[in-house]
Amino acid sequence: MVGRPLEETEVVERAKRGDARAYEELVQTYQGLAFRTAYLVVGNAADAEDAAQEAFVKAYRALGRFRSGEPFRPWLLKIVANEARNRRRSAGRRDALALRAAAAESSGEAAPSPETAALDAERRRVLLAAVETLPDEQRLVVTCRYFLDLSEEETAAVLDVPRGTVKSRASRALDRLRETYG
Amino acid sequence: MAELERDLRALGALLEYPPEPDLVPAVRARLAQRERRWRRPLVLALAAVVLALAVAFAVPPARSAILRFFHLGGITVERVEKLPPVSRRSPVAGLRGPMSLEQARRLAGFPLLLPHLTPRRAYAEEGIVAMLLHVEGVEGPVLFAEFRGEGLGVVKKAIERQTIVEPVRVGNSDGLWLQGAPHVVTYLDARGRARVRTTRLAGNVLAWTRGATTFRLEGALTREQALHIARFVR
Numbered sequence: 001m002v003g004r005p006l007e008e009t010e011v012v013e014r015a016k017r018g019d020a021r022a023y024e025e026l027v028q029t030y031q032g033l034a035f036r037t038a039y040l041v042v043g044n045a046a047d048a049e050d051a052a053q054e055a056f057v058k059a060y061r062a063l064g065r066f067r068s069g070e071p072f073r074p075w076l077l078k079i080v081a082n083e084a085r086n087r088r089r090s091a092g093r094r095d096a097l098a099l100r101a102a103a104a105e106s107s108g109e110a111a112p113s114p115e116t117a118a119l120d121a122e123r124r125r126v127l128l129a130a131v132e133t134l135p136d137e138q139r140l141v142v143t144c145r146y147f148l149d150l151s152e153e154e155t156a157a158v159l160d161v162p163r164g165t166v167k168s169r170a171s172r173a174l175d176r177l178r179e180t181y182g
Numbered sequence: 183m184a185e186l187e188r189d190l191r192a193l194g195a196l197l198e199y200p201p202e203p204d205l206v207p208a209v210r211a212r213l214a215q216r217e218r219r220w221r222r223p224l225v226l227a228l229a230a231v232v233l234a235l236a237v238a239f240a241v242p243p244a245r246s247a248i249l250r251f252f253h254l255g256g257i258t259v260e261r262v263e264k265l266p267p268v269s270r271r272s273p274v275a276g277l278r279g280p281m282s283l284e285q286a287r288r289l290a291g292f293p294l295l296l297p298h299l300t301p302r303r304a305y306a307e308e309g310i311v312a313m314l315l316h317v318e319g320v321e322g323p324v325l326f327a328e329f330r331g332e333g334l335g336v337v338k339k340a341i342e343r344q345t346i347v348e349p350v351r352v353g354n355s356d357g358l359w360l361q362g363a364p365h366v367v368t369y370l371d372a373r374g375r376a377r378v379r380t381t382r383l384a385g386n387v388l389a390w391t392r393g394a395t396t397f398r399l400e401g402a403l404t405r406e407q408a409l410h411i412a413r414f415v416r
Contacts, residue, residue, distance in 0.1 A: 020210070020213060020214075023213070024206055024209070024210060027205055027206050027209050028206055031202065031203075031204070031205045031206070032202050034205075035199075035202050035203065035205070036199055036202075039199060039200065045200035046274070046277060046278065046279075046305075047278070048200075049203045049205070052203075052205055053205050053208050053209060053212075056205060056209045057209060057212050057213060060209075060213055097197060097198075098197070098198040099193075099196050099197060099198055100196055100197070100198045123189070124193055124196065127189055127190070127193055128193060131190075131193075142190065143194075146187065146190035146191050146193070146194050147190070147193070147194030147197060148194070149191065149194065174186060174187070177186060177190075178186060181186065181189075
């Protein structure tokens, strides 16, 4: 599911040996996902950026403890989420999740009828609003699993809970969403 | 079940995220700085700052020729052949907030002097406060920032040839006026936990000092508009 290119293991090994260029390559590859993950946890761009930056610095210092051959992504995301959670405590209100302007208006499908487009956009709004009203821990499982498309294992790493907890929270969240979204 | 999960995935693809920052320059600079520090633990904080900044702005040698320095309070302006490649970001990115002025003052840890157009909300970090002013007749927000230099908070700007740098007087204080062409700003706070933030800006800048505080006004301002606002900072 992660689809990790073979050479990544090699890049991580080079970074472990202190090759700064190799590490920059990893930062380049994962900074987008790291920022989005931090953003969904902490809820504002400034703290998310700060958390992601701090996480990359800490991850570099901790590379010695990274077990060779393991997937790098969940390991990194765990550090990112940890930094984001630390900032979440001090951060103020979370920004509401928003849809891209175009997505809020039309379905993006080829020539949808006005009714379909309106319905789709409406359903999207309803679903997003339903996600927003979930309790924090359920919302985070949903955002990790479906919005960021993380695996169960990665979600567990990000939320710092066992996989079983991810499963049960996801199932409770989906039940709840089904009530409002149908 | 499957339908709801599919809809959630589709929704995820349509979410609006804030623009993604380019973290590479900042991470590079911070890692380089740490290594430097580890090798020479007795290096003073300020020296470490300067080293880190030098690394932050490392670009291929032929293009990075430093043409001239200007210093003013906590600001160093460096003229370079070519700006380092960084993305454009909000001038308050990386600071906490928005928060009330009182909260900002407490976080910054020093008394604030304010322009007459002061908004009610500000952004801050230890040693620095920034706010976005709306100046009539000026397009876009104007950044007003003040910070304590003293070798701890440092702001560095890199500019290209086309940028005009002119010494000015603001009341009884020395200042610099920077006009034309985009420039790059790096913030660094070296109080044990150094942070580097780099951003690309397109506005004109007036920087001046008063006592231990350095002020910076930035936006689509003319020199006269900037000087006018600066005169009313108290």
